Amino acid sequence: MKKIWISLSIITLLFGCKPTQQAEQDYVLAHLDLVNVENDRIKVEVDPGKISKDTLRFYIPKTVPGTYALNSYGQFSEDLVAYDYKGNTMNASRIDENTWEIYDATNFDKLSYYSNDTFDIEGEGEVFSPAGTNIEKGENFVLNLHGFVGYFEGKKEEAYQIEIKRPTQLVASTSLPITKQTEEESYVVDQFYTNRYFGVIDHPIMYAEPDMINFDISGMQVVLSVYSPNNVHSTADLKPAIEKMVNAQKNFLGEIDNTNVYAILLYLSDMEETDARGFGALEHHTSTVVVLPESMPIADLESTMTDVVSHEFFHIITPLNVHSEEVHYFDYNEPKMSKHLWMYEGVTEYFANLFQIHQGLISEDEFYQRINEKIETAKAFDDTMPFTVMSENILDEKYSPSYYNVYLKGALIGMALDIELRKLSEGKMGVLDLMKALIEEYGVDKPFEDDELFDVIVEKTYPEINDFFETYVAGSSPIPYEEYFKQVGIEMQEKETKTGYFIDGQTPFIDANPSTKEVFFRKGMPVNSTFAEMGIQPGDVIKKVNGTEYNLDNIYSLISASMAWTEGEDLSLVIERDSEKIEFTGTTTQPTTVKTSLQAMDLEETDERYQLRQAWLKN
Numbered sequence: 001m002k003k004i005w006i007s008l009s010i011i012t013l014l015f016g017c018k019p020t021q022q023a024e025q026d027y028v029l030a031h032l033d034l035v036n037v038e039n040d041r042i043k044v045e046v047d048p049g050k051i052s053k054d055t056l057r058f059y060i061p062k063t064v065p066g067t068y069a070l071n072s073y074g075q076f077s078e079d080l081v082a083y084d085y086k087g088n089t090m091n092a093s094r095i096d097e098n099t100w101e102i103y104d105a106t107n108f109d110k111l112s113y114y115s116n117d118t119f120d121i122e123g124e125g126e127v128f129s130p131a132g133t134n135i136e137k138g139e140n141f142v143l144n145l146h147g148f149v150g151y152f153e154g155k156k157e158e159a160y161q162i163e164i165k166r167p168t169q170l171v172a173s174t175s176l177p178i179t180k181q182t183e184e185e186s187y188v189v190d191q192f193y194t195n196r197y198f199g200v201i202d203h204p205i206m207y208a209e210p211d212m213i214n215f216d217i218s219g220m221q222v223v224l225s226v227y228s229p230n231n232v233h234s235t236a237d238l239k240p241a242i243e244k245m246v247n248a249q250k251n252f253l254g255e256i257d258n259t260n261v262y263a264i265l266l267y268l269s270d271m272e273e274t275d276a277r278g279f280g281a282l283e284h285h286t287s288t289v290v291v292l293p294e295s296m297p298i299a300d301l302e303s304t305m306t307d308v309v310s311h312e313f314f315h316i317i318t319p320l321n322v323h324s325e326e327v328h329y330f331d332y333n334e335p336k337m338s339k340h341l342w343m344y345e346g347v348t349e350y351f352a353n354l355f356q357i358h359q360g361l362i363s364e365d366e367f368y369q370r371i372n373e374k375i376e377t378a379k380a381f382d383d384t385m386p387f388t389v390m391s392e393n394i395l396d397e398k399y400s401p402s403y404y405n406v407y408l409k410g411a412l413i414g415m416a417l418d419i420e421l422r423k424l425s426e427g428k429m430g431v432l433d434l435m436k437a438l439i440e441e442y443g444v445d446k447p448f449e450d451d452e453l454f455d456v457i458v459e460k461t462y463p464e465i466n467d468f469f470e471t472y473v474a475g476s477s478p479i480p481y482e483e484y485f486k487q488v489g490i491e492m493q494e495k496e497t498k499t500g501y502f503i504d505g506q507t508p509f510i511d512a513n514p515s516t517k518e519v520f521f522r523k524g525m526p527v528n529s530t531f532a533e534m535g536i537q538p539g540d541v542i543k544k545v546n547g548t549e550y551n552l553d554n555i556y557s558l559i560s561a562s563m564a565w566t567e568g569e570d571l572s573l574v575i576e577r578d579s580e581k582i583e584f585t586g587t588t589t590q591p592t593t594v595k596t597s598l599q600a601m602d603l604e605e606t607d608e609r610y611q612l613r614q615a616w617l618k619n
Contacts (some may be wrong), residue, residue: 025049027159030149034166035187037137047110048152056105060150061332071127074098080113115148120274129278129291140208146201162192171210173225175263175286176203206265223263241302248359263287268294281308285320288312311352321439328447341391346410368598378408380525384476419484424462427615489601489609499593501562517552528591534584544574
């Protein structure tokens with residue numbers, strides 16, 4: 001039990017009765033012990049203050065904002081014990097993986113339980129690493145607090161005081177201020193405070209030996225913290241690229257400025273068996289957690305950080321400032337999802353690319369290539385699925401496989417909407433201007449009603465925008481990209497390009513069913529020329545290649561082997577189609593695929609298409 005808590009409740013310890021302080025406690029008190037780590041677990045204690053009902057439920061989130069997946073973080077907590085004010089154990093039962101019920105709760109004092117981390121569990125408990133947790137005693141703790149600290153029924157909107165007992169040599173990296181610090185001989189207690197439970201899950205903390213640097217960008221303090229277990233990379237390596245990126249983002253956003261501190265917490269995995277394997281980032285309102293391989297060369301790391309962190313940073317527009325009631329009053333255990341992933345993730349991803357051409361970080365050709373890659377990769381998904389339907393049901397098994405499309409077609413929706421607005425306003429208004437108008441209407445503390453957003457946007461723009469939403473976002477019609485590109489003087493051209501047998505650059509021709517481990521050629525994406533000539537079709541399930549059986553467990557060895565194939569070798573595939581096994585034979589040839597490319601037309605500066613293109617990319 002922490003020293004500060006003892007000093008505040010000494011009467012309880014001596015006399016076993018409820019102290020005055022306990023009755024007046026107007027916050028939930030959570031304590032995490034990072035010093036006495038047992039069996040790679042952290043001990044957590046949570047005290048809700050006075051309870052006036054007979055039964056009380058305690059929850060650890062099933063899901064949290066930004067993940068769009070049911071992860072059941074309660075699976076990592078165990079050995080929960082409830083105590084009364086005399087220190088006696090009470091009757092508490094586990095209702096499900098994420099829920100406990102405490103009985104005779106008017107006498108209830110606090111909970112105690114142990115939490116495991118996700119990084120060193122096989123498959124990480126199906127938790128995306130940047131949304132996960134790490135416990136490495138004396139070395140590193142990644143505290144996405146939704147993996148450790150739960151909430152009590154009816155108390156999500158109450159304040160939380162978080163106390164973290166940590167080894168002296170480890171320091172906290174976070175955007176949440178330390179309100180008090182108590183130093184003892186062998187440990188330190190950091191105290192944090194937030195006005196509701198959302199603030200707990202919205203402020204990740206990374207503890208490590210300090211490799212942290214602060215710098216100012218137009219009045220915003222940026223905190224960059226790097227954990228590199230083998231000291232391969234450091235903040236000094238990354239600061240120039242991050243500083244350049246954030247400065248460019250601030251210039252792009254202009255007057256949108258409501259974040260005084262922004263923390264970038266980078267965890268670099270050494271790829272050992274018990275380390276993180278899911279690479280990317282998870283946004284929070286004033287910070288982001290990034291997990292990437294430590295083995296990445298610095299140039300690749302800088303490029304990836306620019307793309308990944310810029311996406312997360314742009315979430316300060318949406319959903320931070322513009323979000324629905326489903327997001328604002330998020331239900332962590334019975335979530336109701338918003339229809340507007342096209343905006344939360346799609347427009348955010350679009351901005352993460354647009355600002356780079358706008359601020360001169362990439363060339364026009366590079367920007368067109370990125371857009372083209374999104375168009376090509378999005379072909380693997382159902383282009384007739386209404387985005388609002390997919391978004392509202394994204395947690396359902398039927399729709400969850402389409403989530404990655406929010407970064408593809410979602411961004412393309414943002415692009416097409418941007419061009420449409422530029423055309424209607426003669427270049428004067430784009431999507432960023434629209435988002436600024438929505439920020440003025442709503443902001444951090446005022447959510448919109450999900451079904452009313454399109455009407456609000458139409459009121460602030462043009463009647464034609466309603467047709468855009470009804471046709472391409474809420475409707476099932478594919479976006480006619482070629483028509484939009486013609487308006488800004490860009491041509492779509494098709495050409496045959498070389499590719500791999502099972503993967504085209506970073507886009508695989510194949511996919512797998514995790515439950516059956518079957519590997520199949522992706523539907524909605526044509527197979528390459530070699531397999532097409534043999535008779536292979538999208539949807540065919542791979543059973544054998546050159547006599548060897550393959551499934552999800554060994555498919556990477558097939559991909560690797562295919563990279564060494566030379567022209568003229570014998571090639572055989574056994575596939576399953578409509579429950580029938582069929583063998584195809586042929587020879588290896590250089591596989592090709594037909595891809596589109598985007599090329600800007602050579603136009604006079606007086607041409608309306610040229611002017612609209614300039615307004616779109618540079619205005």
